[in-house]
Amino acid sequence: MSSDLLLNHLLIGPPASGKTTFAQSLQQELGAAVILSTDRIREQLYGDAAIQGPWEEIEAELQRQIQQAVADGKAIIYDATNVKRAWRMGFLQQVSPLGLPWIAWELKTDLNTCKAWNQHRQRVVPERVIEDFYRYQQHLRPTLGEGFVGLASFNPTQDTNPAAVIQAQLKKCRRSGINHENRYAKTETHRYSRLLDFDRLMHLLALLSRYPGLGQLRDQDPATLEQLLTTSPAPVFVDAVAEIAAVLRAQQGPLYGDEAAIALDLQWLEAEGFLGSDVVTQDLRLPPLAQPDPPLFFHHYSDRAPFSRLVKTIRFILHNPLIQEEVYQEQRSFGLSPRRIDILASQLEQASILYQTEQGMLRKDIEWVLHPYGIFPEPSLRKGYYLGTGILNRSQLEQIYQLVQKQADGLDDPLATETFRTLEARLQWARFNPATLYPVRSISRGSIVSTDLLSRESLATATAGSAVETDIRNAQKIRIGRIAGAARFKQHDDLRQNEEEIWPLQIVFHNIAWYLAYEVASGPRQGLFCYERLDRLYRIQPVGKPRSQTEQKAALEAITTLQQHGYGLFLGDAVKPQQTFLLQTPAARLRSMDTLELRFTESLFAFISEGTQRFPLAQMKMSRPPGRKLASASPELQKLYSLPKAPDPTHPYQLKVKLPAWSLQEITLKTWLLGLRSGVKVIAPKKLRDDICQDHLAAAALYGDD
Incomplete structure (x- = not known):
């Protein structure tokens, strides 16, 4: 077995997967080999393998034992979990000065077996740890690109003859090393031909897509930064690159935290259209491989062509998120059974990114990179393809910006104003220039209340409004006061x-x-649904425990039903009429409503008839407007304009609408009718007609002496 003395062996598997037993079998086959175990080192240093101890001390002792094994001419069997790629590559980087060839041995023990064997170990590991480590092992599987000369596997539950399996795997590894060299002999290398550089770039892309503003989180979102770094408070960084590097180290391991390399990655990503707002479709400009001296262990994307295909696919999806979904839904509507990946492949072909013969490689790109690195969301959570939180393209972002701006400015919405400022800042970070957008639409008049002039306790202000928004989401009962x-x-x-x-x-x-929509929770009005001006209220405190979301949504549905069947926001003063109305069938509701009957002059009705949403459409009918042709109109419009003209010489045009009794007490209804002056005549109900007459007489009397 002298030919095997040059090969060293790194074991991979979660706790209780059978690594130690396999290491002993491997040692028997190799002969002159030594097993180096981190558990054994902990026991030597601290007297107990369960004591974790400082990793620096353990690593130093491990390096000493490796050097001793090399001096003794023995092969090394490294018995540790090694389930994360960063751990494996970090170890190989540490021992690289020794020039040792390594084989990766992956133990294929299933999770349930690991858990069962764990119960018989002298040192039982928490099941959660086994589950986590098992998941880590499945995440980014071992590859020759990590620095191995061979990949081997062993399944303790199926491979009943370890000696035969070991010999067969060693023979395969010798061949794979030669095949690997032949396969990549004509590789056109680039900056990311080394797996370490490729990994770092992919992890960086995943982080940037999930955490917009990364690099400025210390100032803009310190809570998120502390969560990413798992430390509080977050340290102060000299620049954006230092913050990004710290997050990469915390999330993926120290191996990926080289600030100089990250700075180059960011420069390249920006130049190629990944970070700015400009859409770049040009071919990639790939920098050459730095320090191309051997040894160079190739990975799937070491060659220029597959790497270009992969990153251009990512860039395409970044600038065109979810565009497959529209095609998918359209094809479904025609009875077809499309697949989103086929639609994406077709779109990539049209963009000259993918050749028709490469559709299979697109699946591999998704399987090998886009899902494992977290660049794509989980498959079960998506419809179409997008990166991180990037679900809108440039044009859609600009439209959303203008919509939020209109609500913030036109409706004087303090919470929308905060959102607008955040969005504006993020767009500026992304090198959009919102100032250049032409304001095609606007809201000329919104709220009559200036929040700048309100008491700070008013619910219409940003701070108090945010608190009540949280109460609404949490279904929390609160005590309010009236200013x-x-x-x-x-x-x-x-x-x-x-x-x-x-x-x-x-x-x-x-x-x-x-306005605040609410349900009275106690007192003489308990159970009443109301709307009340937000600026007139203040929040005192939460009361008791939240109710269920089911109850909260049922209450919202109830008040919405009441409002949508009436006029305005006044819903009456009594609980019983509301509850009776909600329990009725649609037909019974119509029968229980009062009829508001109005007549208009021809000149005024031309304007009134255009208000097809002034009242609930299903409850309203009008005369046909003068000069209006309905032959090609929709059935809904023909039904709306189905009333005949009334035999009234001055006010022949009719409008009839069914409304709940409380809507006829709505102040804004009377205000509207009074504003129409002599152009409208109230026919029914009689009480409303009398009220309008009295108001007109009172107004006339007010000016009678002038």
């Missing part, structure tokens, strides 16, 4: 107290201001 001096409609306030316990349900913008 002293705030306007109130006294005719509706008989039972409303200055302070009340409520279940907040939603924040709604309506006409002129923001």
Whole structure:
């Protein structure tokens, strides 16, 4: 076995996978070999293998024993878990000055067997640790590119003749080394032909796609940075590269934290259109391999062609997220059974990234890189392909920016303002220039309330509003108060107290201001659904425990049903009519409603008839507008304009709408009718007609003496 003395052996497997037993079998076959175990070193140093101890001390002793084995002319069997690629490559990097060839032995013991064998070990390992290490082993499997001259495997539960398996695997390893050299003899190398550099680039891409703003998190999102670094408080970094390097070290291991190399990676990614806002479609400009001296262990993407295909695929998806989904849904609508990966392959062919003969390699790119490195989300969580949080392309981002800007400015929404500022800053980091976007649409008038002039406790302010938003999401009951001096409609306030316990349900913008939708939780109004101006309320404190999300959503559905069947936001003062209405069938609801009947002059009705969403569409009918042709109109529009003209010489055009009784008390309904002056005539209900008459008479009397 003298030919095997030059080969050294690194074992890979989770705790209780049978590594130590296999190491002994391997030692018997090799003859002059020594088993070096980190557990045995811990026992030598600290008297107990369970004592972890400082890794620096253990590593130093391991290196000493390796050098002693080399001096003694013995092969080395390194018995440790080695389930992470960073651990294996880090070890090989440490021993590389010795020039030793290594074979990776992967133990294929299944998880349940590991757990069962663990129960019979002298030192039982927590099952969670075994599960984690088993998952690590499946994540990035051993490859020759890590620095091995051969890859071997052994399954303790199936390979009943260890000696025969070992000899067969050693023979295979000798051949694989020669085959590896022949396969990559004509490789066109590039900067990422070494697996270490390739790994670092892929891990960097995954981090940047999942954590926008990485490099500035210390200032912009310190909580996320502390979570990534698993330390608090986060340290101060001299620049963005230092922060990114620290996160890479914490997340993937010290091996990937070379700041100089990361700086070059970032420069290259930016130049190739991965980091900026500009869409780059040009061919890749690949820098040459640094220090091309041997030994160079090749990986699947060491050659220029497959690497270019892979990174251009990533760049394409980065700039065109989820575009497969539209094609997928369209083909499904025609009864086809499309596959998203085939749609992606077709799109990559059209972009001259993938040749038709390379569709199989696209699957390998996804299997070998895009999923294992976390560049793609989990398969079960996606529809189409995208990177990290990048689900919008450049144009869509600009549209979202303008929409948020309109809500923040036009509706005076303090929380939207905070979101808008964050979005604007992130876009500027990504080298978008929002100032160059032309404001095609705008909201000319939104809230009549300036939040800058409100008391800080008002729910319409950013801080208090954020708290009540959290209450809504958590289904938390709260106690609210009404700000002293705030306007109130006294005719509706008989039972409303200055302070009340409520279940907040939603924040709604309506006409002129923001309102809080809520359900009264206690007191004489318990169970009543209401809307109330946000700026008139303040939050006192949470009360009791949250209710279930099922109850919260049912309450929201109830108040939405009440509001959508009426006019405005007033829902009455009594619980019983609301509950009766909610329990009725749609047909019974219509029968229980009152009819609002209006007539208009021809000149005014031309405007009124355009308001097809002023009232609930299914509850409203009108006369056909003058000059309007309905032959090609939709059935819904023909039904809406189905009332005949009334025999009224001045106001012949009719509008009839079914409304709950409480909607006829809505202040804004009366305001609307009064504003139409003599152009409208209220026919029914009689009480509303009388109220309108009295208001007109009162207004006339007010100016009667002038």
